Amino acid sequence: AQSVAQPEDQVNVAEGNPLTVKCTYSVSGNPYLFWYVQYPNRGLQFLLKYITGDNLVKGSYGFEAEFNKSQTSFHLKKPSALVSDSALYFCAVRDGTGGYQKVTFGIGTKLQVIP
């Protein structure tokens, strides 16, 4: 069975500082990893994904994530946080081996950027 862990319920960071939102995963085969963002009363928006290739993935709004196979992690990062980045962030994983596999989402991490 596959799973995702987002160990922090909330992350607080000052505007202009770098931010990190943590994610670890567990799958039997090759991990396909995703980050989504949810603003209040909205649906989830896709930010970035890792399928294969370069471990550092760049996505929307200046976000990036680093795939670390040995630590089974896929942390989301941004060099300089904006107040508008405040939202709920979800990490997701699916097993890339074989045919259909559903996507498993983490419980989300609330990011609060303080002006």
Next chain:
Amino acid sequence: NAGVMQNPRHLVRRRGQEARLRCSPMKGHSHVYWYRQLPEEGLKFMVYLQKENIIDESGMPKERFSAEFPKEGPSILRIQQVVRGDSAAYFCASSPMGTAVTYEQYFGPGTRLTVT
């Protein structure tokens, strides 16, 4: 290109009534996923459908819940005889192909169901 559309955005039902939630996928997308979101529980997969077929309903309760995606028209998530525990936000997502490939999913704005 319109995004994923869900209606209604808010739905209030009394216990015992039926709730019908509709989802129109993005143009060109033939795969639909339904999720339920509760505070403190994150996003829980319910069902994955292609046109006229249910591919995976492993996350859907066996009783009172059903889903369909007909050849014409939106996908519908139906909850019969609603109970207070059904109160949640229900999200629909679509993709151009199934999760057998690498495509990310595109989410609608959700339907917030309140059972009184």
